[in-house]
Amino acid sequence: MVALVQTVAYLGLDARKVEVQCQLAAGMPRFTVVGLPDKAVAESRERVQSALAAMGLSLPPKRITINLSPADLPKEGSHYDLPIALALLGAMGVVDAEELSEWLAVGELALDGRVVASPGVLLAALHASESDLGLICPATQGPEARWASGVRVCAAPNLVDLLAHLSGKTQLPQPQPGEVDDDHHGPDLKQVKGQETAKRALEIAAAGGHNLLMNGPPGAGKSLLASCLPGILPPLSPSEALEVSMVQSVAGLLEGGRISRTRPFRAPHHSASMAALTGGGLRVRPGEVSLAHLGVLFLDELPEFHGIR
Structure with missing residues (x-):
């Protein structure tokens, strides 16, 4: 018998369908995961076996084969x-x-x-909604998943409660969408005295979505002016807030399912590496440029950044 469960692989801000296939066959007992798993996925054998043992279950003395299909797509992360x-x-x-x-x-x-949090649940919820499937996710990320419209969410705290829910013995409560944070706690232009020309430049940049280069002596107020820029930008629209939250979800920065209507403001240090700025790596993660999407990327001491001369 082969049992099938749907999950996703994250490729940037896209969620690709992955089918988890499990077969129990006669033979020497072993537990094998195939389908281009990375180290975290390969180690899931130990976590799964220990989690089942905590429920009082043991693996059958058979040859257990887990295939992650499509087999030519690399599988990364602990969400498997x-x-x-x-x-x-x-x-x-x-x-x-x-x-x-x-x-x-x-x-x-x-x-x-226990079912613990993993990055990218919002992307998985959007994919489940498009595929007309329900979503099983950690209980702590249920509010995040509920932002995907029309998706059934089963937010499970542990495997025992999840199995009871699937068998109909109990019903896990439907989580509520996370709160929307409309408050802005950054500096405001009213704190800046004088600098009328610089303020006018900020207003033009905010209205047109332009880049802005500030040049002046230390202490002139360049950093304060730049930090005030998000305060004169309009709040994110609902679709923009969801778009920004998708980036934060992949980066693991979306806490408690809270979605903010405030424009992001990122100010990386000039010693940040190129990978930290642009993202990437073996496990592709958003960099500072992506985290500032639809907001402000402030590069203080611009000439000091690596590769910028």
Whole structure:
């Protein structure tokens, strides 16, 4: 028997469909994960086995094969733990495999069976909504997932409660969308005395979305003026706030599902590496440029940045 569970792979701000396939076959007992898993995915075998042991379950003495399809797409991250565990439980007959076909699952497993947070839940929720599937995610990220309109969210604190929900014994409460933070706590132009020409330049840059280069002696107020720029920008529209939150979700910066209508303001230090500024790496993550999307990227001491001369 082969049990199937849907999950996603994150490619920048895109979520690609991944099918977790689990087969139990006769042979020497072993647990194998295939389909181009990285180190974190390969180590999910130990986390899944420990989480099942915490529930009082042991792996069957069979050859267990987990395939992450499509096999030519690299799989990275710890959010594959939960779909792997559910596919294994479906193959073992602990949970109805047909019920699992209606859900998309993401989440990391602790050794005691808790479902803990992992980055990118908002992207997974949007993908589940487009695919007409429900979303199984960590309880702490339920408010974040609820921002995807029309998606059923099962926010599970642990595997025991999740299995009880899937079997119909209990019902996990539907999480509420995270709060919208409209407050702006940054500096305001009213704190700046004089500098009328610089203020006018800020207004023009804010109105037209232009870049702005400030040049002057130390202490002239360049940094204060730049930090005041978000205060004269209009608040994010709902679609823009969701777009900015998607970037923050991938970066793991969206806490408590709170979405802000304030424009982001990023001020990296001039010693930041090029990878920190532009993002990338083995596991692609947003850099400061992406985190400042639809907001302000302030490069203080611009000539000191690496590669800028």
